Amino acid sequence: MSAPATGGTPAVTSPPASLPVTPPASPSVLPPVARGPLARALRRAASWVRALDARLVAPGPAWRARWVHAGVAAVVGLRLLTRDWTQLADRPPALRSHLNLVGWVPDLPVAVLVALQAVGVVAAVLAIGRVRPRLAFAVAWAVYVVLAGLWGSSGKFMHNDVLTVTVATVLLCSSPPARDVRADDRSVRWGWPPRAALAVVGVVYLLTGVQKLRHSGPGWALGDNMAWVLRQGTSPLGEGFTLAVANLPALPQLLATGALCLELLAPLLLLVAWTRIPFAVAVAVMHTSIWACLGLDYSAWVLTAAAVAVPAGLPWRPPWSRRRTSTRRQVRAATA
């Protein structure tokens, strides 16, 4: 049996009676405490940072780490499974850009692409099934990075997979709970990976919003920008749909303002447990509307946000997970 939660703040103990106790310094030798509004703001910011850091490294339940790990592995597996990677073999070598982190990978023939896809999918399934989960996750991640990197090497920066790759990279540095770890075991080891993934998702969405303000200002949301984005896009639901949305009064501005607010508030929405699931739903609505209006596929972002935010937003362990644990306990009790 694993040890009970030992990852919390170490208990404060009194010094043994035999040791000399240093008297507290007199107020005259203490450094002067800075006063004024700036100093107060700095102290408040420092206390916020300390509180966030304490939350990052607090113990967490194994079931949550397991779910986030399996969820992101599922997204990686799904992306690997549902794309025709053999298209990469049709691209003439001269039309490949090497200015990215997989620029060193040679152009791959169809057979190798298919083999890589199969290896990656199998590895993702093994990671979900918790068979050598860390190794399996690493293999799935490596295949995904190579194939998605090659996919986006045609001159245009493709953002479709970057959120999944970034979150998976963070989880790659963690140890997922093994099969024999109890679902309700609490440890620092299980606590930080879901929180690190939340931090990455929050910062990524924040940056997408900040860049809009940085390069275009509030006019990005309040002006005619979104109406022109819609008119110049290609909707899978037909030209009439996009045009109707674009020409409705105030609707494009509302869509743009809603998207910008969601992006800018992402870190706060992910910081609070009960707003994490609504955040995942709002992200799904936003990216689905982008697909409906412009035909852009950001499903990997939706699934990754859900894989991270939903388990982290559940106030208690889901019942089916509880049932499985009790069954295991019964098996252990029966075989002991």
Place this chain on the structure above:
Amino acid sequence: MAAAGQESPGGAPLRERCRARRVTYSAVAVLLLAALVQLDVWPITAYRLFSNVRTADGVSLTLWAEGLDGERTDLRPPAGEVLGTTTHLYRQLEHAEPAHARELVSAWLELAGVRRADVAQVVLERTTWRMDAETREKHETGRAVVAVVQP
């Protein structure tokens, strides 16, 4: 369940805390730094998604193959994320060395199924246009040759 004598999963919390901080703060720092310096080296990116304001005015680049008989063929590659997005490399033709420009043009000719021997020259044109808000029709407002390549 950890066997007796083995470190329990909840053990070594100090080491785990160090790892948590190292991984999380490094990841966040890389994301912030890339955004600050506008770095786009996949998968590291500045996350500039639709961050420019769109208006009725726009610019398009078109690559034409001019045949020996004077006929023009649009060399736009097939749609799709792998081949279709190679149009983003068109702008390289403007400043490319002649040998590299020929290599690029030959690749697009190959994709379009046009024989190099039948082509007199390949021309890259920049077209400016204004879109009608009601009909989405693009009205050309200007056209200029950006590059000419002999394949």
